[in-house]
Every structure is written in C-alpha cells, then in structure tokens.
Amino acid sequence: MGKTLSEKILSAKSGVDASAGDIVVSPVDLVFVQDTTGPLTVRQFKAGRKQTLAAPDRTALFIDHAAPSPNRQLSNDHMFLREFAAESGCLLFDAGSGVCHQLVAEKLANPGDVIVGADSHTVTAGGLGAFATGMGSSDIAVAMSLGKTWFRVPESFRVAVTGNFSKWVEAKDLIIYLIGLIGADGATYKALEFGGEAVDRMPVSQRLTIANMAVEAGAKVGIFPSDHITRDFLKKQGRADKYKALQPDRDAAYERQIDIEANRLEPMVSQPHTVDNTAPARTLSNIKINQVFIGTCTNGRLEDIAVASHILKNRKKHPSVRLLVCPASGRVLTDAMNLGYIKTIIEAGGVILPPGCAACLGLHQGVLGDGEVCLSTANRNFKGRMGNPEGLIYLASTATAAASAITGRITDPREALS
C-alpha cells in the first residue's frame, strides 16, 4: 500500500514504516514558541530535568503576538523570553520581525521537515510540504529538550482541486468554503492533504494560506506536495539546497476524498462566531463594517499587500471604516514599500501596523468596540477573539476585505471591481 504525504514524512523521520493510526516517536527539525505561549513553555522546560536545548539553532522564539508590547506584564514576559534566548542560545526574532509562521516559511521550514510550534497555526508550514503542527507548552518544552515528540500518524483526507480560479477568487475563498463544507471539527485529528491541477499551479503564498486554516477544520496538518513551485520559492529565499520533491504515492489510502472545482468557487465569508458559519460575500452586502483588518499569518504576505494596493489605488476607504494593514514580516513591509504598495494604501486612508500579529487576537492595535463589526483576513472569528466579546468578526480574502473597505459594507470584489 502506498503512503500519504504525512505517512511518508513520519516514516522517514521516525525510521519506522508508519501508517495511519500508528504511534511514532519522531525527531523534530524545528521547534518554536511565541510570546503568549513562550513563558509557560520556558517554565515547563525549566521544570524538566534536562536543562539544555537539543538543538539551539533549530529552536526559535518569536515576539510577535503583542509586539511592541502594549503593557507592563507583557513587557516583562518579553524580557523573560529574551533572557532565555540569551542563556539557551536559541534563535530570537524580536518585535517587528514579523509573525512567527511567516518567518518560519521565509527562513526555516523545508519540505519533508517535522515542525512543532506552541501555536495552533504552526500548520502554515504545510504549504511547503512540511509536517507541521501546533502543540501546547508542555509538549513543546519536551520537544525543545529531547529534540523529539510523539505523534499518532493521522488518517488523511485528500482534497483535490481542479480547474482555474475566477478573477478575485483565491485560496482564502477555497479554504473558507472547505471549512463550511466539512465543519469546524470536520477534520479533527486528520491530515488535510491538498493536490490536483489547481494546486499544481498554486503559488506558495496561497498554499500557506490554505495550510494555515487547516486547523480551523480541526486538522492536525494541512499539507501540500513539494514541487517546482516550492523549489522556486526556496531559491528566492536563498535556500535552494533545502529543496526536495515530495508527492504522495498514487495508491495511498485516504479516509475521504473531497473534490473541489475552482471555477465554481466564489468570494466567501465566515460569519460570527465560528469559521464554519460561511456564506458567499454577495449575500452579505447589507452588513456594514467599522474596521477592515488586512494582514496576519493567513493573508499578510506580499501578494496580499499587492492585491490590497491594486484595489485601493486611486480610491479612498469609506469614511466610517478604519482600514488597518499589517505586513506579516519585516521583509514583506520592505518589499511592499519598494514596490509602492504602502504609499498607495496610506493614500487610500489605511493605517500601516508594524509586522506582527497586530489586531488578530485582541491584545492591541485594533480592539473592537461594543457591537462593532470587523472584516478581517485572519483565520479565526471566535467570540471575544479581537478583545471584546461584543465585537463581531467576519473573515474573508484580501480582495473582499479591500473592496469592502471602499464601500463600508461587505462587498463581493467581483461586483465592486468589474
């Protein structure tokens, strides 16, 4: 019997011929924490008997969730993390570097890697063909110290995408549609493995967007093959030597096959308060919005800033909307500046936030007021997510968010821009 991508990676790493359902102990190629999960992870690490990192150069600490710090307590947490980085010798990415998952994709993740992070959106690196998953602080503390962790090899759902995306329809619409189809627990404990002709043509930026939200269907990983597009991406990042081709076997066993025709997809929105509460954007044009947030590990890449800039060029945001734009990394910000995108967005009335998680999880830089509506390109719209249980969060693509910023209500970008 052939193997899925997950079975292949976990077999290669663990040295055991692993199939879905098996328990394996696997070495990890990268382990990381961020500033809201890091302090507990470090304390759990220090509660362990072994006080040294298994691989300091493959252990990373990101200060991104509340960075620069909005208050004294978090500033003290940041100090604690910086001290740990200095004493342990691990990698440190401080405030302004960007969102951990974007930096992992730019600098650290490689096809075939096993990656664990103390953040649920660690799955993002699946867009590069890594088996990447989020864990809690205790698991990550042990992975930091032992350089390995245990996994139950997941059963896989094969998501085959055929055809071509229509103009102004992209990866975000696909993943919101898929989560609406299978539900927020539709893939719990499973691997969502993507393939098909539309995936074979899909840029890494969009693969990362889809992999990022696999966890919103409960999946352990969202994983893509590694192919010439992956190779070109790694080359651009100066890591051409890290490329390896990775495809599932033709006779791999899947628990479920889901076929999606890209041509039939349309701009989609997740409505409050769950990601699987989905509807086409065109059906929500009566929803007025107070804030548009473009950014995050889901949609804060250069390609997203380019879409936002293109749509906002020579236009103005609606007067009653706050338009927040946060490039996902320092490099994205620099590139976007050099390409003129930032100027365009500012001229349209946008506010540029420093690279990081920004408004996504309600700690700073865009907390919602009571009853306020935000249209966000992030991945999560749970009650209270953006700092206020009385806030209402809708999720959509960058194109939908930018078009809606102009009209002041949820807007199908195909209507606004045709």
Add this chain to the structure above:
Amino acid sequence: MGAVLKGRAFKFGNDVSTDLIIAGKYAHLRSNLPELAKHVMEDASPDFAKKVKPGDFIVGGSNFGLGSSREHAPLVIKMAGVSAVLAKSFARIFFRNAINQGLPVLICDTDRIVEGDKLEVSLDEGVIKNVTKKEQYTFTKIPPAMLSILNEGGLIPYINKYGDFKI
C-alpha cells in the same frame, strides 16, 4: 488512578473555544496564573469562576477546546478545581494539552447531562454515574500512550520519571 471523581455538572454547548475558556485579551496575566484563573470560562459563563467548586465537572458538546494551542486553557480549568471535562468530542490540541496537565478529558454522550446534575466518574471502570438522574454512561477509553502520561500527573512529571517517551 483508582479514585472516583464526584461533583456537579456545569453544562456548555458545542464549539467551546479556547477564547471562551480563557480569552486571548488576558494574555498579560499568563505569567500570573492565580489572576488568570479568575477569568476561566468568562465569555461563556461570566459567573462560572465564582460558582465552581473543587471536584465539579465541565460538560461540553462537540469540538470542545477548539482554537488556540494555549495550554493555559486546560490549566485554568484544572486550577478552578474541575476534576474532569466531559464532551462528545474534543479539539486535538486541547485534548493533548489537558492530558499533559494531568486533567482527565472524557469522550462520552453528554446530551442527557444538564446543569447541576451530580456526577460520579470512575476513571478505572470507564463509567460516569449521573446520581441526579439515576443513569449511567460510558466514556471512550483514553489511548494507552496518553493514559500513561495522565497517570503520572502530566507530561513533565512523566518525562522527569522516565527520561524519554515510553510508548
């Protein structure tokens, strides 16, 4: 573990997210756990923290604990004295985090359980007695690899004892 857990049921619905268990906006309290724990379940049930007593149970529907990887979620539930969480299904990371913190998480049909029911749970026998309703339910066995971690009181004590994964 041998013990029989006894307490009252606090009933919640489906899709109780980690933001409902402990809101992200309290991230600044994560290095001050006693303060953080005062906000357990706050956005789902504002007076839960005041009403819960040691031994009580949180009873959810499907997909309990979805969302963030924050281990503070099971941690504050445990700090509130909750002896176990019962749900029809759990989100993956929450389930593993709870075991790693030594908090029993039990998969069972929770439809018949309502707020205030008195429950007795025998982890060894795999049985939940609803004393109020005079009914009995079974729960899905915790996988052996995770049970051995739970029995040591969590992952860190487990690794400190064995030095490695014994699975």
